[in-house]
Amino acid sequence: MDEFASESDSDYTSYWRDWFISSRGNEYFCEIDEDYLTDRFNLTGLNTEVQYYQYALDLITDVFDLDCDDDMRETIEKSARHLYGLIHARYVVTTRGLAKMLDKYKKADFGKCPRVFCHSHPLLPMGQTDVPNQKPVKLYCVRCEDVYNPKSSRHAAIDGAYFGTSFHNIMFQVYPALVPPKSSERYIPRVYGFRVHSSAALIRWQNIQRTDMLRRLRKLEVESGFKGDQGEEDLDDEDEEEDEIDVEGDTNVVG
Amino acid sequence: MSTSSGTPESWISSFCSLLGHEYFAEVSEEFIEDDFNLTGLQTQVAMYKEALEMILDVEPEDDEDEEEEEEEEEDESIEGGDNRMRQGERRNHSRIASDLSVIESSAEMLYGLIHQRFICSRAGIQQMSEKYELGHFGICPRSNCEQARTLPVGLSDIPGEDTVKLFCPSCLDVYVPPNSRFQTVDGAFFGRTFGALFLLTFPEYDLTKRGADVLAGTRVTEDDKDMLNGMYVCNIAPGLGTSKIYQPRIYGFRVSEVARSGPRMQWLRDKPDDMSELDEARRFVEDNPDSEDEDDASMNLNGRPIRRLRARRRQGQGGQNGSPMTVEQNGVESEL
Numbered sequence: 001m002d003e004f005a006s007e008s009d010s011d012y013t014s015y016w017r018d019w020f021i022s023s024r025g026n027e028y029f030c031e032i033d034e035d036y037l038t039d040r041f042n043l044t045g046l047n048t049e050v051q052y053y054q055y056a057l058d059l060i061t062d063v064f065d066l067d068c069d070d071d072m073r074e075t076i077e078k079s080a081r082h083l084y085g086l087i088h089a090r091y092v093v094t095t096r097g098l099a100k101m102l103d104k105y106k107k108a109d110f111g112k113c114p115r116v117f118c119h120s121h122p123l124l125p126m127g128q129t130d131v132p133n134q135k136p137v138k139l140y141c142v143r144c145e146d147v148y149n150p151k152s153s154r155h156a157a158i159d160g161a162y163f164g165t166s167f168h169n170i171m172f173q174v175y176p177a178l179v180p181p182k183s184s185e186r187y188i189p190r191v192y193g194f195r196v197h198s199s200a201a202l203i204r205w206q207n208i209q210r211t212d213m214l215r216r217l218r219k220l221e222v223e224s225g226f227k228g229d230q231g232e233e234d235l236d237d238e239d240e241e242e243d244e245i246d247v248e249g250d251t252n253v254v255g
Numbered sequence: 256m257s258t259s260s261g262t263p264e265s266w267i268s269s270f271c272s273l274l275g276h277e278y279f280a281e282v283s284e285e286f287i288e289d290d291f292n293l294t295g296l297q298t299q300v301a302m303y304k305e306a307l308e309m310i311l312d313v314e315p316e317d318d319e320d321e322e323e324e325e326e327e328e329e330d331e332s333i334e335g336g337d338n339r340m341r342q343g344e345r346r347n348h349s350r351i352a353s354d355l356s357v358i359e360s361s362a363e364m365l366y367g368l369i370h371q372r373f374i375c376s377r378a379g380i381q382q383m384s385e386k387y388e389l390g391h392f393g394i395c396p397r398s399n400c401e402q403a404r405t406l407p408v409g410l411s412d413i414p415g416e417d418t419v420k421l422f423c424p425s426c427l428d429v430y431v432p433p434n435s436r437f438q439t440v441d442g443a444f445f446g447r448t449f450g451a452l453f454l455l456t457f458p459e460y461d462l463t464k465r466g467a468d469v470l471a472g473t474r475v476t477e478d479d480k481d482m483l484n485g486m487y488v489c490n491i492a493p494g495l496g497t498s499k500i501y502q503p504r505i506y507g508f509r510v511s512e513v514a515r516s517g518p519r520m521q522w523l524r525d526k527p528d529d530m531s532e533l534d535e536a537r538r539f540v541e542d543n544p545d546s547e548d549e550d551d552a553s554m555n556l557n558g559r560p561i562r563r564l565r566a567r568r569r570q571g572q573g574g575q576n577g578s579p580m581t582v583e584q585n586g587v588e589s590e591l
Contacts, residue, residue: 172516189451209522
């Protein structure tokens, strides 16, 4: 153990996982429990994904004691990081993994939504595919239900498969109370106060889509999650309001 | 920063080169010197006269009597040698430090408010388009916008209400700039109008192109020049639509709309597969084939059909000519 610590460049931590999750750029990862790692069932199939699988696993679980040259060590180190990521994708959808990621979510460790009308809602990391080495990690905002690129380039280099395509959706299935109220607040492009015709027409169309969706949900008696969405009357009111504004902004600018 | 240090740099260019001021255009002195462009700003800015002098690098004048003598001189000698001499004489007039900092912040406010007007003038919007081409305003953080270029906008025209935001023409949404240094820049210094006006002024930018293609200054190709609602169809929110909406999945299965955590915001990123659906005026005429003949009658009946018909006519006129800036009177303020 001592030998390992002095060889790696982190003298102040004795555990590989501690070092890994605290190193710069790895802020999105949570620490995987020892118990989870040692249960071979959880690692099914990963031995074919990772080079020097056994050594890499030994390194992660701090029992690595192979005498080897620096090149070999570097290779194993790389394999260990990859293996950790792949196990991480499985771990974060377990109950304990979700709880750990939830803590990080609440602290906004994954950043905040850049969309102005999401008012800095915390993000969750996600992958666009579960196959490794395909696409980098993206960030999901549950408020606008859209996907954003990480701000920092060191995060943009992380493999998206280390989080997977399901994790962030499972999170809100397991903790439905976390889903924030939805809002139809949005940006309307204007020139000297007048709406621009092309975007205004698109926004009107989108509003119809939203109204249709709310009607569908109401028919099924499902709560839509929209603020101030109590009944059909409200909707009609909203429509009328829209119309009034339309009349006011009659002179939509046409380019 | 201080003009008396003898640096060749003007106040305006040193202001624009400050960290966090990367979005600002350099307002031309002619624009500021035209009083018409400053209408109403006196009441909005404290120490207006001093602030204006600071922006224009004019030496401050304290006394009323001196003002008259020097007025003639000033025009010719601002860059001349006797400017330095006057500086020496004026040392005893120099303001106390606290006063200077007040003027400095007033000058920044005044510059910002002039900037809001300038970037909507012909010369200003031209300068902003050069900055846009150079990629000074950053890119959209939304994944499906594939790094579309953004434009700086304000959500209010009144200073002190909100910081500068980035408008993405690809998804028609606004975002917080990624770097925190922009969180000290007032959104009113760019204003609500600039973003939309930019797109109307330069309809030829191909908003579907990314990265290196933008550098090459790609314009909309002849094949794509179908107009809809006053814009090229290919330029109306190219980042939206069925294929650009995130579809939540768990182990490959889509999350149902009916689920408590199901998708509810897809309308925000949607657009019709067939964009001609947005041609409301044409659709209205198609749905109501009689209304054209009954034009006069329907005008008296209710507001809605008339509005649509009028919209159609306007579109017919404006359709050929995408840029309001080519219409002479719009550029008047910059030409005066």
